[in-house]
Amino acid sequence: MSVLELKDVSISHVQGLEKNTVVHDVNVSVKAGECFGLVGPSGCGKSTLLWVLAGLNPHWSGGIQLLDQPLKPGKVFSGELRRRVQMVFQDPYASLHPKHRLRRALSEPLKLLGYQDIDDRLSEGFKLVGLTENMIDRYPHQLSGGQRQRVAIIRALLLEPKLLLLDEPTSALDMSVQAEILNLLNELKAKRDLTMIMVSHDPEVVDYMCDHAVTMKAGRIDKETFYD
């Protein structure tokens, strides 16, 4: 079963009346339970592609089938899809609200969805990623970079996604902390039956983590690799 099918997908950035196409004719298929890697130098369009999959850029053409649901260009995500696709961003310093305690930031989407046992879910999530429960009532600036990235991962996982998008999840972190986060992601993948799409500019990280990867170059797929 494939989680994601891309057929001749081209993506543009629209600025005023101008349209700049940065990704051309991408064909990719990602299977369930796979860790799929997107590699390439900066400016090759890998993050652009990820942003479309997160529903953050509607300016694309071609065919996308995401979690058995065809997407329409120009339309935002609706219904289940919003929960089932979650994203972890590159910079843990920028992805958590600086003036909200973690409890407030993390429980907001859960409240919206009408969950009752929010506190239990939060403490379970903190245990899952190896943080202690007393950190729930801290502010983001009271955590280190690696801890903050763990919190960003909990935030995504609380909504029980099927597909987790990772935009350079470790490039703002130290080498030793990177090892911890990669181990965590591998553990979660085994435990939760997650499909992950990971963008990275470090080929070694992708070699280590992914089951299937494409290398992009100037907006096109240059090379497709299957690891066994």
Added chain:
Amino acid sequence: MTNNSSLIQVENLHIGLEDGTELVKGIDFSMGRERVALVGESGSGKSLTARSLMGLLPASLHVQANRFELLGEAVLAYSQRQWLQLRGKQVSMVLQDPKYALNPSQNIGRQVEEPLVLHQSLAKKTRVEKVEHMLDAVGLPNPAKLRKLYPHQLSGGMGQRVMLAIALINDPQFLIADEPTSALDHAVRDQVLELIASLVEERNMGLLLISHDLQQVADYSERVLVMYQGQLIDQLPASQLSNATHPYTQTLWSCRPNIDKRGQALPVLDRGALATLTEGAAK
């Protein structure tokens, strides 16, 4: 390489906040005209140590040392004016991100020329010649045209080469590179490190290379100093890294992922055990 003239001698260096919190807890090291890597995680005090060597710490931090010599001078008591004469001429520094470290409103030529204007009295024509020669030496194409460009017109790798040109134009004796490659793309990192190492070698300078990626800097340095939570916990020659005995150095050395480690968990730090170990060392 001649090692007899010591460029830096530091004994029992303490850097602390006003409330008494110690950030760097009494470290000793010395180096001559050699390439030394200073490695550690963020918050380990490596950048503070480097900045203290440039006299660039904010006034809210207190520096104490039994001995703190740069090029044979006791610089701890230096006034701002004395530092100005030293910085950019005898010692210079390359910072992490060229996007923020270069002045966006001045062209490249003017920024590379500035150390010459400040520290030497040369005719305009000679200065321009020197600038173009320097830009050429750091591997930038078409220096005459590049001089007129502004930082936003350059890529990250080119920007970092410009930073290096600024740092080296006065032929300093000593260069500090504070994470010179962490803002750059993976493919460009090795090129920039290679360039720094070869220029330093050519000019017979001392280099202090700061990084959190031990494997990457190991190829470009002769000796490695490892810091953890304000303490210097290990020093060893770069060639001996694969047989390091200290557990922290071992983990840093082996935590980088690669294709051979697929399916295995990466080694991570046992911070609890490390805390007892460093406490033991402090006593």
